[in-house]
Amino acid sequence: MNGFDDRFLTRNGLAARRLAVLLMGHEPETRLPRVKDLAHELGCGNGTVQAALRLLEESGAIETSARGHLGTFLTHAERAILWQLSGLGTLLAAMPLPYSRRYEGLATGLRAAFEAAGTPFAITFMRGAGARTAALLEGKVDLVVLSRLAADGLVEQHQDSLALVADLGPATYVGAHGFLVRKGASLDAAGLRVAVDHTSEDHRMLAERAFAGHKDVRWIESSYMQLRDLFAQDQVDATVWNLDEVQGRLGMEVDVLPLGDEVTRDLALRNSSAAIIGRTEGAKALSAVHDALDLSQVAQLQTEVLRGDRIPSY
Structure with missing residues (x-):
């Protein structure tokens, strides 16, 4: 036409x-x-x-x-x-900053899947699930990409306004998580100084759950870019973090330990899955988008980018 x-x-x-x-x-x-x-x-x-x-x-x-x-x-x-x-126009999706190969692969896979579905699609990058969700609620973007962990909490909080569009599966949002512990510190010690990024809804929830059993935790505001200096300057003792972000950045300052109990592992699994949410006022359109998306294509292209077999394109 x-x-x-x-x-x-x-x-x-x-x-x-x-x-x-x-x-x-x-x-x-x-x-x-x-x-x-x-x-x-x-x-x-x-x-x-x-x-x-x-x-x-x-x-x-x-x-x-x-x-x-x-x-x-x-x-x-x-x-x-x-x-x-x-008349739905171009869908604008807000994603995390593409600082890791995994996020670059996710953006590449999403663009290809939307184009294959015949849906005009554009991406904007914003740090923090809370900031991206605020933009969605204000009508500045049409879709938000975040962890399934954060998506569940936000949809429950705004159940009349937000809806889950798609879950892209484990390891599509982040890879493994682990405890980062400063050399010489112990997770069993009281009064741990724990780094947390409150701009990230999923990191806040994961950190609070991971350290729920520890006594007298002192929360130290941080971002992944500040972690190395905080550990090197003895300003934090531990945190739980996405290992994609810190790989190769922390040198010899920390030990990486596995996450503990079953609940925390479940939270980490949901935190590793990428989810897409949208406004409920466009429910029919969101349903059409969900039905047309080939989620296996997203995961496949992301894997190719992670392996270095495909140049990111988004």
Whole structure:
């Protein structure tokens, strides 16, 4: 479809644009809902739905086949045209700063998966899950990428406003976590000085859970860029951290120890999975996005970037 067809500015056309959002979630060779059900969903008459379907067919967005008592089937759909007609525009996703190869691979995989799904997609980078979520709630971005751990907490906190779009699976957000302990310090000591990054919702939750059983913990505000100096200057004793961030940065100042109890390991697992959240007001569009995304492609391309087999492209 070249340019924008003025017919989509009419009443029937506006119904067609709303119908385009619904049809993005339907796979080819699946039966369409009955006209009266679509009319109820769109809040219009049966005739308007039939006219909307004709408009979508004439635009090249869909092809349908009437099969008697079996109903009408969607035989072909051009997602790029459906998305254009829907008026949803380019989806802007907020991601963490791409300081690690894993994040570069994640951005590369997401861009490729959205493009394959026929969905215009752009990325902006922001530090801190809280800052990214604030931008989402304010309508400045459409999607946010964060850990599944942080996503669960934020969706529960804003259940009327936010919804989970996708979980990309373990090790897509970060790799292994571990305790970082200053040489000469002990995790069993009272009054541990523990580094924590309160701008990172998932790190705050993970650190608080990991050190919940320790006495008189003193929290020391930090970022991954400050860790080496804090340990070297004897200002912190320990922390729990994403090892992707600190690999090769801390030299001989710390020992890396495995995480302990089962609950902490579960939290670390959820913290390692990348999740995508969006606003509930766009639930239909988010459902269409979820259904179209090939999550295995995201993980595969991320793995290729991590191995050095693919140059990051985002």
